[in-house]
Amino acid sequence: MNRLDGKVAFLSGAARGIGGATAKLMAQAGAKVAIGDLLDERGRQTAKEIEAAGGQALYVSLDVTSEASWAAAMDATVKKFGKLDVLVNNAGIFNGKGVEEASLDEWNRLVAVNLTGVVLGTRAALPHLKESGPKSEHGSAIVNLASIAGLVGSQLDPLYSLTKGGVTLFTKSTALEFGRKGYKIRVNSIHPGLIETDMGQQTFAMRARQQGTNDTEKARQTTLTLHPIGRLGVADDIAKGIVFLASDDAGFMTGAGLVVDGGWTAH
Ligand code: NAD
Known part of the structure; x- marks a missing residue:
């Protein structure tokens, strides 16, 4: 179950961490994976590890805050693998300062990576996802990395929480927009603890x-x-949820948030 045979996935921020673990699990599930990150050496290493385990992987340099960088990453992916079925908007940063302590530059950086990065990724992938969606029974898929901090308040970092709340509602809104337009693209978010x-x-x-x-x-x-x-939690806990949302097993899910938080938000 949760198979991704024949699918091509692009994951932002997947040189390490949750994105890296997800790229590996997606490759094990049969997908060809393209990884975009700022950390070129680490990203190339992750791609090599996937290939050494028998998978197919591509690493591309990506700054999610740049439209040109996204365009080049999508071109490279489609040139190598022929199409795109899954986008994982995973790249994100955390600031960890309170409202009084964070500088305006720090806030602008959070917005650029956590929000603008998701918008630009969605826009860059859209033409390819629109094309592949109707060719598959359950459509193509976008998975956005939100957080429990996008569902409940965060005393550690209210500014991060504001960006992740944005990702939560952008997910629901794009699911509605793409549904209204008749695109076969499912959009869901995941909310790690x-x-x-x-x-x-x-x-x-x-x-x-x-x-x-x-x-x-x-x-x-x-x-x-x-x-x-x-x-x-460990990165694999979240990777399993992302693979599920990307797979046909989640074929009746769109605009939803999958909470994988060890019970944190049950309080
Ligand atoms: P991480 O810091 O280990 O990995 C994030 C990756 O994103 C890094 O490889 C980094 O280089 C990349 N990145 C950062 N800015 C980028 C940019 N401008 N362009 C391209 N790549 C960029 O973090 P992680 O824990 O793996 O987090 C992955 C996602 O999960 C993030 O969106 C994060 O907010 C979310 N999340 C993490 C946790 C947690 O506890 N770790 C909890 C909830 C949500």
């Missing part, structure tokens, strides 16, 4: 600082108590 990636580590450091210490292990334990399931 705390996942132990580089970004996850960054949040422990922020939480420790807010508690007036440098004790990131204590901050990690505090965060752990917010997950009733009794552990923090």
